[in-house]
Amino acid sequence: MSSSNNRAELCQHPFRVCREQPYAYNICLKRRWNIPIWAGFAIVLLSVISYIPVFTPFPITRDVPWVNYLLFLAGGAFLAIGLKRAYREPDRYHGKISGPILSVLSLLIAGFFVVGVLFLTKQLPAASGAPQVGRPAPQFTLANIDGKQTALADLVKGHRGVILIFYRGYW
Amino acid sequence: MRGFEKHLSEFHQHGIEVVAISVDSTEESAKLCHSRGYTYPFLSDPKARVIRSYGVLHPKAGEDGQDIARPAEFFVDSAGVIRWVNLTDDLRIRARPEAALEVILKQIGG
Numbered sequence A: 001m002s003s004s005n006n007r008a009e010l011c012q013h014p015f016r017v018c019r020e021q022p023y024a025y026n027i028c029l030k031r032r033w034n035i036p037i038w039a040g041f042a043i044v045l046l047s048v049i050s051y052i053p054v055f056t057p058f059p060i061t062r063d064v065p066w067v068n069y070l071l072f073l074a075g076g077a078f079l080a081i082g083l084k085r086a087y088r089e090p091d092r093y094h095g096k097i098s099g100p101i102l103s104v105l106s107l108l109i110a111g112f113f114v115v116g117v118l119f120l121t122k123q124l125p126a127a128s129g130a131p132q133v134g135r136p137a138p139q140f141t142l143a144n145i146d147g148k149q150t151a152l153a154d155l156v157k158g159h160r161g162v163i164l165i166f167y168r169g170y171w
Numbered sequence B: 001m002r003g004f005e006k007h008l009s010e011f012h013q014h015g016i017e018v019v020a021i022s023v024d025s026t027e028e029s030a031k032l033c034h035s036r037g038y039t040y041p042f043l044s045d046p047k048a049r050v051i052r053s054y055g056v057l058h059p060k061a062g063e064d065g066q067d068i069a070r071p072a073e074f075f076v077d078s079a080g081v082i083r084w085v086n087l088t089d090d091l092r093i094r095a096r097p098e099a100a101l102e103v104i105l106k107q108i109g110g
Helices: A003-010 A014-020 A022-028 A035-055 A066-088 A098-118 A152-156 B002-006 B008-013 B026-036 B049-053 B097-108
Strands: A141-143 A149-151 A161-166 B016-022 B042-044 B072-077 B082-086
Touching: A035 A066, A035 A098, A066 A098, A141 B042, A149 A152, A152 A161, A152 B016, A152 B072, A161 B097, B002 B008, B002 B097, B008 B016, B008 B097, B016 B049, B026 B042, B072 B097, B082 B097
Parallel strands: A161 B016, B016 B042
Antiparallel strands: A141 A149, A161 B072, B072 B082
């Protein structure tokens, strides 16, 4: 039995054929899901969502978020493959509508992340009034988590010094 | 802050205490310490008085527009003199504890 006969015969059951015989699609006109488009979008989304929980605990992936940039590139490559398929082989693949939509969304998400990293997190006041090296440290007394009043003098007592870490709170 | 907790024993070995300061209430700080396992002192400066006196106020940057601290680190020696200051220009980027310890030890001599 020749392969074309085989295809024609199988196409009497188009639904099953389309799932099992990738080369029968042109005949059966059942299009496949364009998986690279969705994979690309998922990678871009994951990249942004994962930055804080996964990559900020480690300075090497936090200060310059290179892992996230690489993930954006990978996501972009998948999207490009998916878009190419959707437009070059529209008979075989879905994606002429979902492709552009998810690509634009991915661009917006990645763009927002990059703007955030390069610009938004740098909007800090200059701290020009901060005491400089060699100046006396302003004295203070503040409550610790047990409510106990703690003075700067108590903190340095018995130590060579103390590192004061000021942080934004609400973490 | 997680990094300082991880390297806390090294700081303590060199006779250096580590302290965190924010506008969070003592209850909020306690919750944070318990959930993240921070063991060094967390001090509460709800009115940002100390934060202001160290020049690290970030006005109206809190959740409800209240004044909070910008990220910053100071090292104060036992004589009460500032010996090291780290003012980041990006709130994502904090002092790396290992590097900070090295610089501070150089400043105070071993």
